[in-house]
Amino acid sequence: MQTSLIASLRTPRGLVTTALLLVLALLPLLTQALDQRYLLLVGTRIVIWSIAAASLNMILGYGGLVSFGHAAFFGIGGYTVGILSANGINSGWIQWPAAVAIAGVWAALIGALSLRTRGVYFIMITLAFAQLVYYLGSGLEAYGGDDGLNIGRSRFSGLIDLRDKASFYWLCFALLLATLWFSSRLVNSRFGYVLRGAKSNELRMTALGFPIFRYRLAAFAIAGAFGALAGILLANEGAYISPAMMSWVKSGDLIVIVVLGGMGALFGPLYGAIGFFAVEEFLKPLLDLLHKGWGEYWQIVFGPLLVMVALYAQGGIDSLLGRRHG
Amino acid sequence: MEYLIQVLNGLQLGLLMFLLAAGLTLTFGIMDLVNLAHGSLYMMGAYFAWTLIGWTDSFVLGALLAIPATFLLGVVVEVVVARRLYARDHLAQVLATFGLILFFNELVRAIWGPDGKSIAVPAFLDHTVEILPGIPYPAYRFALIVVGTAVALLLAWLVARTRLGMLIRAGASNRRMIGALGVNIELLFTLVFGLGAAFAGLAGLMAAPIASVKIGMGDDILIVAFVIIVIGGIGSIKGAFVAALMVGQIDIVGRAFLPDFLKTFLDPASASAAAPAISQVLIYVVMAAVLVWRPTGLFGQRS
Amino acid sequence: MAEPLLSAQGLVKRFGGLLATDNVSIEVMPGEIHALIGPNGAGKTTLVSQLTGNLRPDSGSIRFAGRDVTRLPLHARVRLGLARSFQITAVLRDFTALDNVALAVQAHDGHSFRFLADVRADRRLRDSARRGLEAVGLQARAETLASALSHGEQRQLEIAMALAGEPRLLLLDEPMAGMGPEESQRLVGMLRNLKSRCGMLLIEHDMDAVFALADRITVLVYGRAIASGTPDQIRGNAQVRQAYLGEEVA
Numbered sequence A: 001m002q003t004s005l006i007a008s009l010r011t012p013r014g015l016v017t018t019a020l021l022l023v024l025a026l027l028p029l030l031t032q033a034l035d036q037r038y039l040l041l042v043g044t045r046i047v048i049w050s051i052a053a054a055s056l057n058m059i060l061g062y063g064g065l066v067s068f069g070h071a072a073f074f075g076i077g078g079y080t081v082g083i084l085s086a087n088g089i090n091s092g093w094i095q096w097p098a099a100v101a102i103a104g105v106w107a108a109l110i111g112a113l114s115l116r117t118r119g120v121y122f123i124m125i126t127l128a129f130a131q132l133v134y135y136l137g138s139g140l141e142a143y144g145g146d147d148g149l150n151i152g153r154s155r156f157s158g159l160i161d162l163r164d165k166a167s168f169y170w171l172c173f174a175l176l177l178a179t180l181w182f183s184s185r186l187v188n189s190r191f192g193y194v195l196r197g198a199k200s201n202e203l204r205m206t207a208l209g210f211p212i213f214r215y216r217l218a219a220f221a222i223a224g225a226f227g228a229l230a231g232i233l234l235a236n237e238g239a240y241i242s243p244a245m246m247s248w249v250k251s252g253d254l255i256v257i258v259v260l261g262g263m264g265a266l267f268g269p270l271y272g273a274i275g276f277f278a279v280e281e282f283l284k285p286l287l288d289l290l291h292k293g294w295g296e297y298w299q300i301v302f303g304p305l306l307v308m309v310a311l312y313a314q315g316g317i318d319s320l321l322g323r324r325h326g
Numbered sequence B: 001m002e003y004l005i006q007v008l009n010g011l012q013l014g015l016l017m018f019l020l021a022a023g024l025t026l027t028f029g030i031m032d033l034v035n036l037a038h039g040s041l042y043m044m045g046a047y048f049a050w051t052l053i054g055w056t057d058s059f060v061l062g063a064l065l066a067i068p069a070t071f072l073l074g075v076v077v078e079v080v081v082a083r084r085l086y087a088r089d090h091l092a093q094v095l096a097t098f099g100l101i102l103f104f105n106e107l108v109r110a111i112w113g114p115d116g117k118s119i120a121v122p123a124f125l126d127h128t129v130e131i132l133p134g135i136p137y138p139a140y141r142f143a144l145i146v147v148g149t150a151v152a153l154l155l156a157w158l159v160a161r162t163r164l165g166m167l168i169r170a171g172a173s174n175r176r177m178i179g180a181l182g183v184n185i186e187l188l189f190t191l192v193f194g195l196g197a198a199f200a201g202l203a204g205l206m207a208a209p210i211a212s213v214k215i216g217m218g219d220d221i222l223i224v225a226f227v228i229i230v231i232g233g234i235g236s237i238k239g240a241f242v243a244a245l246m247v248g249q250i251d252i253v254g255r256a257f258l259p260d261f262l263k264t265f266l267d268p269a270s271a272s273a274a275a276p277a278i279s280q281v282l283i284y285v286v287m288a289a290v291l292v293w294r295p296t297g298l299f300g301q302r303s
Numbered sequence C: 001m002a003e004p005l006l007s008a009q010g011l012v013k014r015f016g017g018l019l020a021t022d023n024v025s026i027e028v029m030p031g032e033i034h035a036l037i038g039p040n041g042a043g044k045t046t047l048v049s050q051l052t053g054n055l056r057p058d059s060g061s062i063r064f065a066g067r068d069v070t071r072l073p074l075h076a077r078v079r080l081g082l083a084r085s086f087q088i089t090a091v092l093r094d095f096t097a098l099d100n101v102a103l104a105v106q107a108h109d110g111h112s113f114r115f116l117a118d119v120r121a122d123r124r125l126r127d128s129a130r131r132g133l134e135a136v137g138l139q140a141r142a143e144t145l146a147s148a149l150s151h152g153e154q155r156q157l158e159i160a161m162a163l164a165g166e167p168r169l170l171l172l173d174e175p176m177a178g179m180g181p182e183e184s185q186r187l188v189g190m191l192r193n194l195k196s197r198c199g200m201l202l203i204e205h206d207m208d209a210v211f212a213l214a215d216r217i218t219v220l221v222y223g224r225a226i227a228s229g230t231p232d233q234i235r236g237n238a239q240v241r242q243a244y245l246g247e248e249v250a
Helices: A002-009 A012-025 A027-033 A037-059 A071-086 A092-114 A119-139 A165-187 A190-200 A202-208 A212-238 A248-261 A268-290 A299-312 A316-320 B002-031 B038-056 B059-080 B090-112 B139-161 B163-173 B175-180 B185-207 B217-232 B237-263 B268-293 C044-052 C074-080 C097-107 C123-135 C151-163 C181-194 C207-213 C231-236 C238-249
Strands: B128-132 B135-138 C006-015 C018-028 C033-037 C059-064 C082-085 C169-173 C199-203 C216-221 C224-229
Touching: A012 A027, A027 A037, A027 A165, A037 A071, A037 A165, A037 A212, A037 A248, A037 A268, A071 A092, A071 A119, A071 A212, A071 A248, A092 A119, A092 A212, A092 B268, A119 A248, A119 B090, A119 B217, A119 B268, A165 A190, A165 A212, A190 A202, A190 A212, A190 C097, A202 A212, A202 C074, A202 C097, A248 A268, A248 A299, A248 A316, A248 B090, A248 B217, A268 A299, A268 A316, A299 B090, B002 B038, B002 B128, B002 B135, B002 B139, B002 B185, B002 B217, B002 B237, B038 B059, B038 B090, B038 B185, B038 B217, B059 B185, B128 B139, B135 B139, B139 B163, B139 B185, B139 B237, B163 B185, B185 B217, B217 B237, B217 B268, B237 B268, C006 C044, C018 C033, C018 C044, C018 C059, C018 C199, C018 C224, C033 C044, C033 C207, C044 C082, C044 C169, C044 C199, C074 C082, C082 C151, C097 C123, C097 C151, C123 C151, C151 C169, C151 C181, C181 C199, C181 C207, C207 C231, C216 C231, C216 C238, C224 C231, C224 C238
Parallel strands: C033 C199, C033 C216, C082 C169, C169 C199
Antiparallel strands: B128 B135, C006 C018, C006 C059, C216 C224
């Protein structure tokens, strides 16, 4: 393990990733030193979205399942926290496990129905279930309906104060590391090999005797649970929940992040989230430089950029860092 | 008689949705393209109409010009982006056309500004007609039903009776075959895509006077259009038609009658807030049920 | 006489108006190579699909290893020891040769709901997979991606995967297809060696291979089994010569 870690440092991928993780680990200190509080907010968002993207990567990147409704798990995570806190249950010890469990059960439920379909039908049925959750959320008049709801942040018996931006960031970062660790173990386990094999050749895997439906279903549930974790964090970040956090466009954003970072690459979701949010922060001033006021319309450039990625760079950012093995 | 009016509203919505879904199911069935940007063409049709009606000072003239304009835009989108996607996997298609949505939404904001526009109901339709003695119905909505039915019939004729339609049907069931027939596939695909765009544009501009013209107006309705073609079975015009009318009825029934029903056990405010959401939820429940029952839709081909 | 390993009785399968399998019965004894031959479109693949569980027959029954498996899904039949190789080479292209066989071994090693332990350090899977590669002569290519293997090597890999579960019956769907004479020769020798390990149902166009390997041959024409017997009986059967060799000449 040790030697392979050191060896990996010699590759461009290892170097970039290590540097990136170092910067992220020290981000609150850096932003404080540079007096750039705003960057910490961007960093927090990147880390949370990386967790969500990593969970999607488990089924999309490694399993080849184009789920177009992953933002629903943002919503389930967020709304579980929000609804509990609105009813006076502020303890994170209750809220968080409840949110993750509900998301896992819901994912298993819709997975059991969705995984019967293939191809476009799968894309659409996952989207439909996400829309269902979305409209349920917007129909909850008692919890803000379309407008959303301000909520209290989760409490952890004084152990950590989520209102403190730096503490909250570090918590998110630690959870990202945990998610990536789990996902690296998962994809190289027996379970992960079945999942990846089914992506490579579903018929062959069935003929080998794998009931792949069950494995995909389990993966779907796991991904849903981790997606909810990101939703919990998102709700706590702004102390606010709204149906907008699970609109289908967010599901699209998550797919964009996974592909942008590199499908089935361990750190792809992190690269992708950084790329996704950095492009915005980068394009705006650049366009403003070209012509005052153009920065506002950065998506006119970003949209075609996505088209280019889809057409010519499906390996994503990860593939820029050289070939991957294993 | 409230009931009859609501059924007509549902019919009108269903026909509108059919126009949008028809193009989608064709590009899906023939080119195997998941085109998320189809909703953008719906939006562009409405914006084109707004501008052209302003220029010509005539609803009919503006609308008639907006349709070929959207057709041309569709052709451009096909030539520049879409045709490069046909051979790609669905993921690449989702990603690229998602990029197109962002592009078009932002383009509209840059050109027409962030505020919504409205298109007035044309004066000659700004009254009510008596559909049955003593039952008035807005003439514009009635006109939508007439135009929607006419276009649906036109499309049915086009697909069932013309050479283009024969190729479309052949293409939907076997894409390789039309290539073997020596047909210029590239041209056929461009035409079909443009045709779908024109129908989407028509739907967008017809909806404009009763909804409004705004950025992202095609995004949510697109998802419903997808639901429709999935319920109907991808590539099936007939399926899209049946499913569109079904969804139209579900939506209107939900909006119109659910509040009264919900009020029996909810307070009035919550009831009227929850009803639209529940009617939307119902649409997705129907879709899920259909897919579980028939994984390739009502009229879809078994694979 | 011993009980047959596989016994299909009166299988019928219709596709619309087409009778693809017309009351076919076929048996494979333990340690026997039973070849299924017939011109293109005779319904060989349809028949095999019913035996493996990809298709469900409209009527008839299939017994395997003493059990009625007519209604068992594909993966359950695999569990009982029914393995197949594919007509179109079907290896996992993004995996190494070793990973391919290791996955095949894993398929027979209980469930795979193990989430954290690294398979690449799993001795049981790896050693057994290496032995599988050796059995088909691919040990030198263990770390090569399957997509980078030659056509013949992919076929060998296929068979190594099929053998990984120590099946009782191996269904070989045109294993010689697309192979040169030398590669075919090698494969024939390899299959003959495997006879002691499991019974085989061989679907093959290469008549040299069929007559070199088969203990028994069944001839399928238009979905019907027109003859069944030893290679010598089949060679001398007038009906077969007419139906089959007539086609060959044309």
